[in-house]
Amino acid sequence: MPNMCITSHNESHLLIKKHNILFVKLCFIFMSFKNQLVKISDAAISIKQFAENLPEGIIKSKEDLLEIGNLGATLFSLSNENKKIDNQNLIITGQLKKMAYQFQLSQTILENIFSERRELMKKHFEVIDHAIKTNDNSLILSSLKSISETIASSPFESYEKFKSIIDNDDEILRLDF
DSSP states (O other): OHHHHHHHHHHHHHHHHHHHHHHHHHHHHHHHHHHHHHHHHHHHHHHHHHHHTSOTTSSOSHHHHHHHHHHHHHHHHHHHHHHHHHHHHHHHHHHHHHHHHHHHHHHHHHHHHHHHHHHHHHHHHHHHHHHHHHTOHHHHHHHHHHHHHHHHSOHHHHHHHHHHHHHOTTOOOOOOO
């Protein structure tokens, strides 16, 4: 029965986390929409001021006015395309930074794993050297057995487990000290 409470608590924690992410996304969309409305309003005011300051007779026909409107629409469309490109650039830059971080993290973890194994092997061989000098056959055998177990164990198993937790945004990382 207590296990169900833990599962329920974990599920509640994940649900709250997902709702918080959704809320932040909605706030971002709302602020973006609000900013676009402000820009459109500012552009309309600028166009009105521009039109009020035109000398008489500049716009001679309805077609001239339509052409100015079409040019404005084209300019607005190009501006939107530029914003899309900027957003894609930001996304790609973020992904590249994340990949660089993950590479550095993986490199550091693997260096530490193999450094620990190297030190462990070095200690085992020091024990074997001492056992040979003291003619302690049981210590030699136990050290050789430990070396064999160390070599047989794969350091990549713990690394892959750690990496899968780090790569999963929904996974909760628990650190035990």
